[in-house]
Amino acid sequence: MPGGEYCGHCGISLTAGDARDRRHSYAASPSESVYHLGLATTLFPHLAKGRGAMFSWSVVGGVVVLVALVAFNLFAAAAAVAVLLLPVLYLMYLYEARVYADRPWLVLALAFVLPLVLGVAVSALLGTLISGLAFQGERSLLLVLELVVAPLVTLVATVAGPLLLLTRPTFHEVLDAVSFGAVSGLAFSLGATAVAVWPLLTGSVVSEGVPAQWVLLLLRHGILLPLLNMATASLLAAAAWLFGRRRRIRLDDRWLWSPPAIVAVAVVARIAAAAIGLVPRLLVDVLGILVLVSLLFLHLRLVVHNALLEQGLELEIGEPSPCPECHRVVPVMLFCPACGVARAATPKPAGAHRRPAPASGPAGSG
Protein backbone atom coordinates (compact mmCIF):
# COMPACT_ATOMS: atom_id res chain seq x y z
CA MET A 1 0.00 0.00 0.00
CA PRO A 2 1.52 3.38 -0.96
CA GLY A 3 2.34 5.51 2.08
CA GLY A 4 0.78 8.84 2.92
CA GLU A 5 -1.45 10.70 5.31
CA TYR A 6 -4.58 8.97 4.03
CA CYS A 7 -5.38 5.44 3.05
CA GLY A 8 -5.61 5.45 -0.72
CA HIS A 9 -8.17 2.66 -0.63
CA CYS A 10 -10.74 3.78 1.94
CA GLY A 11 -9.75 7.40 2.51
CA ILE A 12 -9.50 7.27 6.29
CA SER A 13 -6.97 9.53 7.95
CA LEU A 14 -3.82 7.72 9.04
CA THR A 15 -2.73 10.59 11.25
CA ALA A 16 -5.97 11.43 13.10
CA GLY A 17 -6.55 10.00 16.55
CA ASP A 18 -9.61 8.10 15.38
CA ALA A 19 -8.79 6.56 12.04
CA ARG A 20 -12.42 6.64 10.90
CA ASP A 21 -12.95 10.25 11.87
CA ARG A 22 -11.95 12.53 9.02
CA ARG A 23 -14.74 15.06 9.29
CA HIS A 24 -12.06 17.72 9.63
CA SER A 25 -11.14 16.89 6.04
CA TYR A 26 -14.01 16.84 3.49
CA ALA A 27 -13.48 13.98 1.08
CA ALA A 28 -14.18 16.19 -1.96
CA SER A 29 -11.90 18.98 -0.71
CA PRO A 30 -9.59 17.84 2.07
CA SER A 31 -8.46 21.33 3.09
CA GLU A 32 -12.00 22.06 4.35
CA SER A 33 -14.01 20.57 7.18
CA VAL A 34 -17.16 18.67 6.27
CA TYR A 35 -19.10 21.34 8.17
CA HIS A 36 -17.50 24.25 6.33
CA LEU A 37 -20.03 25.77 3.95
CA GLY A 38 -17.64 26.51 1.08
CA LEU A 39 -19.63 27.79 -1.87
CA ALA A 40 -17.43 26.27 -4.58
CA THR A 41 -16.71 22.91 -2.95
CA THR A 42 -20.37 22.45 -2.07
CA LEU A 43 -21.92 23.51 -5.37
CA PHE A 44 -19.13 22.35 -7.70
CA PRO A 45 -17.44 19.39 -5.96
CA HIS A 46 -15.62 18.04 -9.03
CA LEU A 47 -13.57 21.17 -9.59
CA ALA A 48 -9.86 21.02 -8.88
CA LYS A 49 -8.50 23.18 -6.09
CA GLY A 50 -8.19 26.79 -7.24
CA ARG A 51 -10.77 26.43 -10.00
CA GLY A 52 -13.74 26.78 -7.67
CA ALA A 53 -12.95 30.36 -6.73
CA MET A 54 -13.71 31.50 -10.27
CA PHE A 55 -17.14 29.89 -10.11
CA SER A 56 -18.03 31.16 -6.65
CA TRP A 57 -16.92 34.71 -7.47
CA SER A 58 -19.11 34.52 -10.55
CA VAL A 59 -22.11 33.79 -8.32
CA VAL A 60 -21.25 36.82 -6.16
CA GLY A 61 -20.64 38.98 -9.26
CA GLY A 62 -23.96 37.89 -10.75
CA VAL A 63 -25.83 38.93 -7.62
CA VAL A 64 -24.07 42.33 -7.69
CA VAL A 65 -25.09 42.81 -11.34
CA LEU A 66 -28.66 41.82 -10.46
CA VAL A 67 -28.79 44.45 -7.71
CA ALA A 68 -27.30 47.08 -10.02
CA LEU A 69 -29.88 46.38 -12.75
CA VAL A 70 -32.72 46.60 -10.23
CA ALA A 71 -31.32 49.91 -8.97
CA PHE A 72 -31.77 51.28 -12.50
CA ASN A 73 -35.30 49.81 -12.63
CA LEU A 74 -34.25 47.39 -15.39
CA PHE A 75 -36.33 44.61 -13.88
CA ALA A 76 -36.62 42.43 -16.99
CA ALA A 77 -32.85 42.36 -17.45
CA ALA A 78 -32.34 41.73 -13.73
CA ALA A 79 -34.80 38.85 -13.82
CA ALA A 80 -32.95 37.34 -16.78
CA VAL A 81 -29.65 37.53 -14.87
CA ALA A 82 -31.28 36.01 -11.78
CA VAL A 83 -32.80 33.02 -13.55
CA LEU A 84 -29.88 32.34 -15.92
CA LEU A 85 -26.90 32.79 -13.58
CA LEU A 86 -26.87 29.46 -11.74
CA PRO A 87 -28.01 27.19 -14.61
CA VAL A 88 -25.41 28.66 -16.98
CA LEU A 89 -22.66 28.37 -14.39
CA TYR A 90 -23.64 24.78 -13.67
CA LEU A 91 -23.64 23.82 -17.34
CA MET A 92 -20.15 25.31 -17.61
CA TYR A 93 -19.16 23.28 -14.55
CA LEU A 94 -20.45 20.08 -16.19
CA TYR A 95 -18.29 20.89 -19.20
CA GLU A 96 -15.23 21.87 -17.16
CA ALA A 97 -15.30 18.70 -15.04
CA ARG A 98 -16.65 16.41 -17.80
CA VAL A 99 -19.30 15.17 -15.41
CA TYR A 100 -21.30 13.91 -18.38
CA ALA A 101 -18.44 11.52 -19.29
CA ASP A 102 -19.01 10.34 -22.86
CA ARG A 103 -22.79 10.99 -22.86
CA PRO A 104 -23.16 14.78 -23.04
CA TRP A 105 -26.41 14.81 -25.03
CA LEU A 106 -28.07 12.19 -22.87
CA VAL A 107 -27.15 14.13 -19.72
CA LEU A 108 -28.34 17.38 -21.28
CA ALA A 109 -31.65 15.81 -22.29
CA LEU A 110 -32.48 14.04 -19.03
CA ALA A 111 -30.87 16.30 -16.44
CA PHE A 112 -31.56 19.67 -18.05
CA VAL A 113 -34.19 19.70 -20.81
CA LEU A 114 -36.63 17.29 -19.13
CA PRO A 115 -36.76 19.16 -15.78
CA LEU A 116 -36.82 22.48 -17.64
CA VAL A 117 -39.96 21.41 -19.52
CA LEU A 118 -41.47 20.01 -16.32
CA GLY A 119 -40.74 23.30 -14.58
CA VAL A 120 -42.56 25.25 -17.30
CA ALA A 121 -45.54 22.87 -17.15
CA VAL A 122 -45.76 22.84 -13.34
CA SER A 123 -45.56 26.63 -13.13
CA ALA A 124 -48.07 27.13 -15.94
CA LEU A 125 -50.63 24.73 -14.44
CA LEU A 126 -50.09 24.46 -10.70
CA GLY A 127 -48.62 27.95 -10.32
CA THR A 128 -51.55 29.54 -12.10
CA LEU A 129 -54.00 27.61 -9.93
CA ILE A 130 -52.18 28.55 -6.71
CA SER A 131 -51.98 32.23 -7.66
CA GLY A 132 -55.66 32.32 -8.60
CA LEU A 133 -56.70 30.85 -5.25
CA ALA A 134 -54.29 33.01 -3.25
CA PHE A 135 -55.38 36.16 -5.07
CA GLN A 136 -59.00 35.52 -4.14
CA GLY A 137 -58.18 34.77 -0.51
CA GLU A 138 -59.14 31.09 -0.71
CA ARG A 139 -57.32 29.35 2.14
CA SER A 140 -58.10 25.67 2.66
CA LEU A 141 -57.39 24.28 -0.81
CA LEU A 142 -54.52 26.72 -1.19
CA LEU A 143 -52.76 25.37 1.90
CA VAL A 144 -52.98 21.80 0.59
CA LEU A 145 -51.61 22.84 -2.79
CA GLU A 146 -48.82 25.01 -1.38
CA LEU A 147 -47.71 22.82 1.52
CA VAL A 148 -48.18 19.34 0.10
CA VAL A 149 -48.84 19.15 -3.64
CA ALA A 150 -46.34 21.73 -4.94
CA PRO A 151 -43.38 20.49 -2.82
CA LEU A 152 -43.97 16.84 -3.70
CA VAL A 153 -44.52 17.55 -7.40
CA THR A 154 -41.32 19.60 -7.42
CA LEU A 155 -39.31 16.82 -5.76
CA VAL A 156 -40.57 14.20 -8.21
CA ALA A 157 -40.03 16.46 -11.24
CA THR A 158 -36.48 17.34 -10.22
CA VAL A 159 -35.33 13.80 -9.48
CA ALA A 160 -36.93 11.98 -12.44
CA GLY A 161 -34.16 12.76 -14.94
CA PRO A 162 -31.27 11.96 -12.59
CA LEU A 163 -32.84 8.62 -11.65
CA LEU A 164 -33.05 7.67 -15.32
CA LEU A 165 -29.40 8.62 -15.78
CA LEU A 166 -28.28 6.59 -12.77
CA THR A 167 -29.58 3.42 -14.44
CA ARG A 168 -26.73 3.79 -16.97
CA PRO A 169 -23.53 1.95 -16.01
CA THR A 170 -21.48 4.98 -17.12
CA PHE A 171 -22.73 6.96 -14.15
CA HIS A 172 -21.85 4.92 -11.09
CA GLU A 173 -20.32 7.51 -8.78
CA VAL A 174 -22.14 9.30 -5.99
CA LEU A 175 -21.03 12.66 -7.35
CA ASP A 176 -22.68 11.81 -10.67
CA ALA A 177 -25.95 11.47 -8.75
CA VAL A 178 -25.35 14.67 -6.83
CA SER A 179 -24.37 16.67 -9.93
CA PHE A 180 -27.31 15.43 -12.01
CA GLY A 181 -29.66 16.23 -9.14
CA ALA A 182 -28.18 19.70 -8.89
CA VAL A 183 -28.46 20.54 -12.57
CA SER A 184 -31.96 19.07 -12.66
CA GLY A 185 -33.05 21.24 -9.72
CA LEU A 186 -31.61 24.32 -11.41
CA ALA A 187 -33.21 23.55 -14.77
CA PHE A 188 -36.60 22.98 -13.14
CA SER A 189 -36.27 26.32 -11.35
CA LEU A 190 -35.26 28.05 -14.58
CA GLY A 191 -38.42 26.85 -16.34
CA ALA A 192 -40.72 27.46 -13.37
CA THR A 193 -39.35 30.92 -12.53
CA ALA A 194 -39.33 32.10 -16.13
CA VAL A 195 -43.03 31.29 -16.42
CA ALA A 196 -43.79 32.64 -12.93
CA VAL A 197 -42.23 36.08 -13.34
CA TRP A 198 -42.91 36.61 -17.05
CA PRO A 199 -46.20 38.52 -16.51
CA LEU A 200 -44.25 41.08 -14.47
CA LEU A 201 -41.67 41.72 -17.13
CA THR A 202 -43.81 42.74 -20.07
CA GLY A 203 -44.12 46.49 -20.41
CA SER A 204 -41.67 49.31 -20.77
CA VAL A 205 -37.95 48.49 -20.50
CA VAL A 206 -37.60 50.78 -17.48
CA SER A 207 -40.40 49.62 -15.18
CA GLU A 208 -41.88 50.98 -11.99
CA GLY A 209 -41.65 49.30 -8.63
CA VAL A 210 -39.86 49.25 -5.30
CA PRO A 211 -36.22 48.25 -6.00
CA ALA A 212 -35.59 46.76 -2.55
CA GLN A 213 -38.56 44.44 -2.93
CA TRP A 214 -37.55 43.52 -6.47
CA VAL A 215 -34.10 42.54 -5.18
CA LEU A 216 -35.64 40.32 -2.51
CA LEU A 217 -38.12 38.89 -4.99
CA LEU A 218 -35.43 38.03 -7.54
CA LEU A 219 -33.11 36.66 -4.87
CA ARG A 220 -35.93 34.41 -3.70
CA HIS A 221 -37.04 33.18 -7.11
CA GLY A 222 -33.76 33.42 -9.04
CA ILE A 223 -31.15 32.32 -6.50
CA LEU A 224 -32.50 30.84 -3.27
CA LEU A 225 -35.37 28.67 -4.52
CA PRO A 226 -33.13 27.23 -7.30
CA LEU A 227 -30.48 26.47 -4.65
CA LEU A 228 -33.18 24.81 -2.55
CA ASN A 229 -34.30 22.70 -5.52
CA MET A 230 -30.68 21.94 -6.31
CA ALA A 231 -29.99 20.72 -2.77
CA THR A 232 -33.14 18.63 -2.40
CA ALA A 233 -32.76 17.02 -5.84
CA SER A 234 -29.09 16.27 -5.11
CA LEU A 235 -30.04 14.70 -1.79
CA LEU A 236 -32.73 12.54 -3.37
CA ALA A 237 -30.39 11.42 -6.15
CA ALA A 238 -27.71 10.62 -3.57
CA ALA A 239 -30.28 8.64 -1.55
CA ALA A 240 -31.12 6.65 -4.67
CA TRP A 241 -27.42 6.01 -5.23
CA LEU A 242 -26.91 4.86 -1.64
CA PHE A 243 -30.04 2.70 -1.61
CA GLY A 244 -29.20 -0.97 -1.38
CA ARG A 245 -25.45 -0.52 -1.14
CA ARG A 246 -23.59 -2.50 1.44
CA ARG A 247 -21.52 -0.77 4.05
CA ARG A 248 -17.90 -0.87 3.03
CA ILE A 249 -16.30 0.72 6.05
CA ARG A 250 -17.74 1.32 9.48
CA LEU A 251 -18.60 4.99 9.87
CA ASP A 252 -20.27 6.76 12.76
CA ASP A 253 -23.70 8.42 12.61
CA ARG A 254 -24.71 6.44 9.57
CA TRP A 255 -28.40 7.06 10.31
CA LEU A 256 -27.83 10.73 9.44
CA TRP A 257 -27.11 9.88 5.85
CA SER A 258 -29.08 6.70 5.35
CA PRO A 259 -31.47 6.86 2.34
CA PRO A 260 -34.67 7.13 4.45
CA ALA A 261 -33.14 9.98 6.49
CA ILE A 262 -32.01 11.78 3.34
CA VAL A 263 -35.44 11.49 1.73
CA ALA A 264 -37.09 12.68 4.94
CA VAL A 265 -34.76 15.70 5.11
CA ALA A 266 -35.50 16.64 1.48
CA VAL A 267 -39.28 16.33 1.90
CA VAL A 268 -39.35 18.20 5.22
CA ALA A 269 -37.12 20.94 3.81
CA ARG A 270 -39.39 21.46 0.80
CA ILE A 271 -42.48 21.64 3.01
CA ALA A 272 -40.69 23.93 5.47
CA ALA A 273 -39.74 26.27 2.61
CA ALA A 274 -43.34 26.35 1.47
CA ALA A 275 -44.47 27.08 5.04
CA ILE A 276 -41.93 29.90 5.30
CA GLY A 277 -43.51 31.35 2.15
CA LEU A 278 -46.75 31.78 4.10
CA VAL A 279 -45.25 34.31 6.52
CA PRO A 280 -46.35 37.83 5.62
CA ARG A 281 -42.91 39.47 5.36
CA LEU A 282 -40.74 38.93 2.32
CA LEU A 283 -37.48 39.64 4.17
CA VAL A 284 -38.28 36.96 6.76
CA ASP A 285 -39.16 34.59 3.92
CA VAL A 286 -35.85 35.23 2.14
CA LEU A 287 -33.79 34.88 5.33
CA GLY A 288 -35.69 31.73 6.31
CA ILE A 289 -35.00 30.09 2.96
CA LEU A 290 -31.35 31.19 3.18
CA VAL A 291 -31.00 29.41 6.54
CA LEU A 292 -32.81 26.36 5.19
CA VAL A 293 -30.58 26.19 2.11
CA SER A 294 -27.46 26.48 4.29
CA LEU A 295 -28.60 23.60 6.50
CA LEU A 296 -29.46 21.51 3.45
CA PHE A 297 -26.05 22.05 1.92
CA LEU A 298 -24.36 21.09 5.20
CA HIS A 299 -26.36 17.87 5.18
CA LEU A 300 -25.49 17.35 1.51
CA ARG A 301 -21.79 17.73 2.35
CA LEU A 302 -22.13 15.14 5.09
CA VAL A 303 -23.88 12.77 2.69
CA VAL A 304 -21.33 13.30 -0.08
CA HIS A 305 -18.40 12.95 2.32
CA ASN A 306 -19.58 9.66 3.75
CA ALA A 307 -20.78 8.32 0.42
CA LEU A 308 -17.36 9.01 -1.07
CA LEU A 309 -15.75 7.12 1.80
CA GLU A 310 -18.13 4.23 1.24
CA GLN A 311 -18.00 4.22 -2.54
CA GLY A 312 -17.31 0.52 -2.90
CA LEU A 313 -14.95 -0.23 -5.73
CA GLU A 314 -12.30 -2.74 -6.55
CA LEU A 315 -8.95 -1.99 -4.94
CA GLU A 316 -6.66 -0.86 -7.71
CA ILE A 317 -3.32 0.84 -7.52
CA GLY A 318 -2.65 2.57 -10.80
CA GLU A 319 0.32 4.27 -12.34
CA PRO A 320 1.52 7.50 -10.74
CA SER A 321 -0.29 10.57 -12.02
CA PRO A 322 -0.80 14.16 -10.79
CA CYS A 323 -3.49 14.67 -8.18
CA PRO A 324 -5.69 17.59 -9.36
CA GLU A 325 -6.20 18.67 -5.74
CA CYS A 326 -2.68 18.75 -4.24
CA HIS A 327 -0.70 18.60 -7.54
CA ARG A 328 1.53 15.79 -6.28
CA VAL A 329 2.37 12.84 -8.46
CA VAL A 330 0.81 9.91 -6.60
CA PRO A 331 -0.31 6.38 -7.49
CA VAL A 332 -3.88 6.47 -8.79
CA MET A 333 -6.19 5.08 -6.12
CA LEU A 334 -9.67 5.84 -4.88
CA PHE A 335 -8.21 8.51 -2.60
CA CYS A 336 -5.06 10.54 -3.01
CA PRO A 337 -2.67 9.17 -0.34
CA ALA A 338 -1.08 12.60 0.04
CA CYS A 339 -4.07 14.94 0.46
CA GLY A 340 -6.96 12.47 0.87
CA VAL A 341 -9.21 13.85 -1.88
CA ALA A 342 -11.57 11.31 -3.36
CA ARG A 343 -10.54 10.83 -6.97
CA ALA A 344 -14.27 10.73 -7.77
CA ALA A 345 -14.38 14.39 -6.75
CA THR A 346 -11.91 15.50 -9.39
CA PRO A 347 -12.54 16.29 -13.07
CA LYS A 348 -13.15 13.22 -15.18
CA PRO A 349 -10.51 12.26 -17.74
CA ALA A 350 -11.39 12.67 -21.40
CA GLY A 351 -12.63 9.74 -23.45
CA ALA A 352 -12.54 7.13 -20.72
CA HIS A 353 -14.42 6.02 -17.68
CA ARG A 354 -12.68 6.82 -14.45
CA ARG A 355 -13.03 3.35 -13.01
CA PRO A 356 -14.81 0.08 -13.50
CA ALA A 357 -18.36 -0.36 -12.24
CA PRO A 358 -18.69 -0.69 -8.46
CA ALA A 359 -18.41 -3.97 -6.69
CA SER A 360 -20.05 -4.37 -3.31
CA GLY A 361 -17.46 -5.11 -0.68
CA PRO A 362 -18.01 -6.92 2.57
CA ALA A 363 -19.45 -4.90 5.40
CA GLY A 364 -16.96 -3.44 7.78
CA SER A 365 -13.88 -3.91 5.68
CA GLY A 366 -11.56 -1.02 5.01
Add this chain to the structure above:
Amino acid sequence: MATRSRAWYPYQSIPRREAAPPRLGRARFLLVLLVVIALGAILVTVLAAVLTPAQPATCTQHCGPAPGVPVPQPARYHSAAYGFEVAYTDPWKVVQQDSKSVIFQTAAGQFLVYGQPAGKSDQQLVQEALATLPDTQFQSITPATSIRGAHVGYQNGTGEVFSSTFLPQSGRAIRARIAVVAATKGGVSVSVVGIDPWVAAAPNGIPESSQFDAALSLFQWPG
Protein backbone atom coordinates in the same frame (compact mmCIF):
# COMPACT_ATOMS: atom_id res chain seq x y z
CA MET B 1 -1.99 2.84 13.57
CA ALA B 2 0.52 4.41 11.24
CA THR B 3 1.32 8.00 11.99
CA ARG B 4 3.42 9.74 9.39
CA SER B 5 4.36 13.26 8.48
CA ARG B 6 4.40 14.43 4.89
CA ALA B 7 8.19 14.36 4.90
CA TRP B 8 8.07 10.57 4.88
CA TYR B 9 6.32 10.56 1.52
CA PRO B 10 8.00 13.14 -0.68
CA TYR B 11 5.63 12.80 -3.62
CA GLN B 12 6.84 15.09 -6.35
CA SER B 13 4.83 18.30 -6.64
CA ILE B 14 4.18 19.77 -10.08
CA PRO B 15 2.66 23.09 -11.25
CA ARG B 16 -1.12 23.38 -11.01
CA ARG B 17 -1.68 23.82 -14.74
CA GLU B 18 0.09 20.53 -15.40
CA ALA B 19 -1.66 18.66 -12.60
CA ALA B 20 -5.15 19.86 -13.47
CA PRO B 21 -5.21 21.54 -16.87
CA PRO B 22 -8.43 23.58 -17.11
CA ARG B 23 -10.79 23.06 -20.04
CA LEU B 24 -12.07 26.60 -19.68
CA GLY B 25 -9.33 29.15 -19.13
CA ARG B 26 -10.13 32.20 -17.03
CA ALA B 27 -10.66 34.44 -20.08
CA ARG B 28 -12.78 31.87 -21.93
CA PHE B 29 -14.82 31.18 -18.80
CA LEU B 30 -15.62 34.85 -18.25
CA LEU B 31 -16.31 35.43 -21.93
CA VAL B 32 -18.78 32.55 -22.20
CA LEU B 33 -20.50 33.48 -18.94
CA LEU B 34 -20.81 37.18 -19.77
CA VAL B 35 -21.93 36.60 -23.34
CA VAL B 36 -24.63 34.08 -22.37
CA ILE B 37 -25.94 36.18 -19.46
CA ALA B 38 -25.82 39.43 -21.45
CA LEU B 39 -27.55 37.88 -24.46
CA GLY B 40 -30.16 36.39 -22.17
CA ALA B 41 -30.78 39.73 -20.46
CA ILE B 42 -31.05 41.58 -23.76
CA LEU B 43 -33.31 38.92 -25.27
CA VAL B 44 -35.67 38.89 -22.28
CA THR B 45 -35.79 42.70 -22.17
CA VAL B 46 -36.57 42.97 -25.88
CA LEU B 47 -39.13 40.16 -25.78
CA ALA B 48 -40.78 41.69 -22.73
CA ALA B 49 -41.05 45.03 -24.51
CA VAL B 50 -42.19 43.59 -27.85
CA LEU B 51 -44.67 41.07 -26.48
CA THR B 52 -46.46 43.61 -24.30
CA PRO B 53 -50.13 43.43 -25.26
CA ALA B 54 -51.46 46.61 -26.86
CA GLN B 55 -53.20 48.83 -24.35
CA PRO B 56 -56.90 49.08 -25.13
CA ALA B 57 -58.51 52.50 -24.97
CA THR B 58 -59.57 53.50 -21.50
CA CYS B 59 -63.30 53.31 -20.95
CA THR B 60 -64.76 56.84 -20.68
CA GLN B 61 -68.53 56.29 -20.79
CA HIS B 62 -71.04 53.51 -20.04
CA CYS B 63 -68.37 51.72 -18.07
CA GLY B 64 -70.59 50.47 -15.29
CA PRO B 65 -72.55 47.23 -15.14
CA ALA B 66 -75.11 46.59 -17.87
CA PRO B 67 -78.47 48.20 -16.98
CA GLY B 68 -81.56 46.08 -16.59
CA VAL B 69 -79.93 43.27 -14.68
CA PRO B 70 -82.17 42.43 -11.71
CA VAL B 71 -80.50 43.18 -8.41
CA PRO B 72 -80.75 40.22 -6.02
CA GLN B 73 -81.51 40.75 -2.38
CA PRO B 74 -78.11 41.31 -0.77
CA ALA B 75 -76.75 39.35 2.12
CA ARG B 76 -75.14 41.34 4.92
CA TYR B 77 -72.11 41.14 7.14
CA HIS B 78 -72.64 42.79 10.53
CA SER B 79 -69.67 43.86 12.66
CA ALA B 80 -70.45 42.90 16.24
CA ALA B 81 -67.64 45.11 17.56
CA TYR B 82 -68.38 48.35 15.66
CA GLY B 83 -71.91 47.90 14.37
CA PHE B 84 -71.35 48.61 10.68
CA GLU B 85 -72.88 46.49 7.92
CA VAL B 86 -71.62 45.49 4.50
CA ALA B 87 -74.08 44.27 1.86
CA TYR B 88 -72.96 41.75 -0.76
CA THR B 89 -74.50 39.54 -3.42
CA ASP B 90 -73.41 36.61 -5.57
CA PRO B 91 -70.78 35.81 -6.66
CA TRP B 92 -69.22 37.43 -3.61
CA LYS B 93 -68.79 35.14 -0.62
CA VAL B 94 -67.30 35.56 2.82
CA VAL B 95 -64.00 33.68 3.19
CA GLN B 96 -62.99 35.05 6.57
CA GLN B 97 -64.76 37.12 9.23
CA ASP B 98 -64.65 38.12 12.86
CA SER B 99 -66.32 40.82 14.95
CA LYS B 100 -64.18 43.60 13.45
CA SER B 101 -63.47 42.61 9.87
CA VAL B 102 -64.60 40.63 6.89
CA ILE B 103 -62.89 39.36 3.74
CA PHE B 104 -64.99 38.67 0.65
CA GLN B 105 -63.92 36.57 -2.29
CA THR B 106 -65.13 38.44 -5.36
CA ALA B 107 -65.42 37.29 -8.96
CA ALA B 108 -61.80 38.24 -9.68
CA GLY B 109 -60.16 39.26 -6.40
CA GLN B 110 -60.77 40.20 -2.79
CA PHE B 111 -62.65 42.88 -0.87
CA LEU B 112 -61.61 43.51 2.74
CA VAL B 113 -63.45 45.68 5.24
CA TYR B 114 -62.31 46.27 8.79
CA GLY B 115 -63.15 48.70 11.52
CA GLN B 116 -61.31 50.22 14.43
CA PRO B 117 -61.84 52.99 16.99
CA ALA B 118 -61.51 56.49 15.52
CA GLY B 119 -58.34 58.43 16.23
CA LYS B 120 -56.22 58.25 13.12
CA SER B 121 -56.34 60.38 10.03
CA ASP B 122 -57.82 58.85 6.88
CA GLN B 123 -54.40 58.98 5.23
CA GLN B 124 -52.90 57.04 8.14
CA LEU B 125 -55.67 54.49 7.83
CA VAL B 126 -54.87 54.03 4.13
CA GLN B 127 -51.18 53.43 4.86
CA GLU B 128 -52.04 51.10 7.71
CA ALA B 129 -54.34 49.09 5.45
CA LEU B 130 -51.55 48.71 2.90
CA ALA B 131 -49.12 47.56 5.58
CA THR B 132 -51.43 44.69 6.51
CA LEU B 133 -51.00 43.12 3.06
CA PRO B 134 -48.34 40.37 3.13
CA ASP B 135 -45.33 41.44 1.08
CA THR B 136 -44.47 37.78 0.49
CA GLN B 137 -47.42 37.99 -1.91
CA PHE B 138 -47.92 41.66 -2.75
CA GLN B 139 -44.68 43.34 -3.75
CA SER B 140 -43.75 46.71 -5.14
CA ILE B 141 -46.87 48.52 -4.00
CA THR B 142 -46.68 51.98 -5.60
CA PRO B 143 -49.33 54.73 -5.83
CA ALA B 144 -51.14 54.78 -9.18
CA THR B 145 -53.88 57.38 -8.74
CA SER B 146 -56.03 58.96 -6.07
CA ILE B 147 -59.77 58.29 -5.91
CA ARG B 148 -61.78 61.48 -6.26
CA GLY B 149 -64.87 61.67 -4.08
CA ALA B 150 -63.83 58.62 -2.10
CA HIS B 151 -66.54 57.61 0.34
CA VAL B 152 -67.64 54.80 2.60
CA GLY B 153 -71.44 54.65 2.94
CA TYR B 154 -71.76 58.25 1.80
CA GLN B 155 -69.28 59.38 4.42
CA ASN B 156 -66.46 61.23 2.70
CA GLY B 157 -63.00 59.79 3.16
CA THR B 158 -59.68 59.32 1.45
CA GLY B 159 -58.98 56.85 -1.31
CA GLU B 160 -56.05 55.83 -3.43
CA VAL B 161 -55.32 53.19 -6.06
CA PHE B 162 -51.98 51.38 -5.96
CA SER B 163 -50.27 49.15 -8.47
CA SER B 164 -48.61 46.00 -7.20
CA THR B 165 -47.19 42.68 -8.24
CA PHE B 166 -48.65 39.53 -6.73
CA LEU B 167 -46.30 36.56 -6.61
CA PRO B 168 -46.68 33.87 -3.94
CA GLN B 169 -43.78 31.45 -3.52
CA SER B 170 -45.18 28.59 -5.59
CA GLY B 171 -47.43 30.69 -7.77
CA ARG B 172 -47.38 32.68 -10.96
CA ALA B 173 -47.17 36.46 -11.03
CA ILE B 174 -50.25 38.63 -11.42
CA ARG B 175 -50.21 42.39 -11.91
CA ALA B 176 -52.63 43.75 -9.36
CA ARG B 177 -54.47 46.94 -8.57
CA ILE B 178 -55.29 47.72 -4.96
CA ALA B 179 -57.94 50.32 -4.12
CA VAL B 180 -57.89 51.55 -0.53
CA VAL B 181 -60.59 53.81 0.91
CA ALA B 182 -60.80 54.93 4.53
CA ALA B 183 -63.36 57.07 6.34
CA THR B 184 -64.32 57.93 9.89
CA LYS B 185 -67.78 58.59 11.30
CA GLY B 186 -68.54 59.07 14.97
CA GLY B 187 -66.23 56.87 16.97
CA VAL B 188 -65.54 54.35 14.23
CA SER B 189 -62.99 54.31 11.44
CA VAL B 190 -63.43 51.90 8.54
CA SER B 191 -60.82 50.86 6.00
CA VAL B 192 -61.78 49.13 2.78
CA VAL B 193 -59.33 47.35 0.48
CA GLY B 194 -60.38 46.08 -2.95
CA ILE B 195 -57.91 43.90 -4.85
CA ASP B 196 -58.28 42.98 -8.51
CA PRO B 197 -56.01 41.82 -11.31
CA TRP B 198 -54.94 44.81 -13.37
CA VAL B 199 -56.91 45.28 -16.60
CA ALA B 200 -55.71 48.18 -18.69
CA ALA B 201 -59.12 49.03 -20.15
CA ALA B 202 -60.94 49.08 -16.81
CA PRO B 203 -61.44 52.27 -14.80
CA ASN B 204 -58.27 52.74 -12.73
CA GLY B 205 -57.24 49.31 -14.04
CA ILE B 206 -59.78 47.64 -11.73
CA PRO B 207 -62.29 45.43 -13.57
CA GLU B 208 -64.63 45.20 -10.58
CA SER B 209 -64.52 48.89 -9.74
CA SER B 210 -68.28 49.29 -10.16
CA GLN B 211 -68.96 46.35 -7.81
CA PHE B 212 -66.52 47.79 -5.27
CA ASP B 213 -68.24 51.15 -5.60
CA ALA B 214 -71.66 49.55 -5.12
CA ALA B 215 -70.49 47.81 -1.93
CA LEU B 216 -69.13 51.12 -0.63
CA SER B 217 -72.43 52.85 -1.42
CA LEU B 218 -74.49 50.16 0.34
CA PHE B 219 -72.24 50.25 3.41
CA GLN B 220 -74.13 51.20 6.56
CA TRP B 221 -72.51 52.96 9.48
CA PRO B 222 -73.65 52.10 13.02
CA GLY B 223 -76.70 53.94 14.30
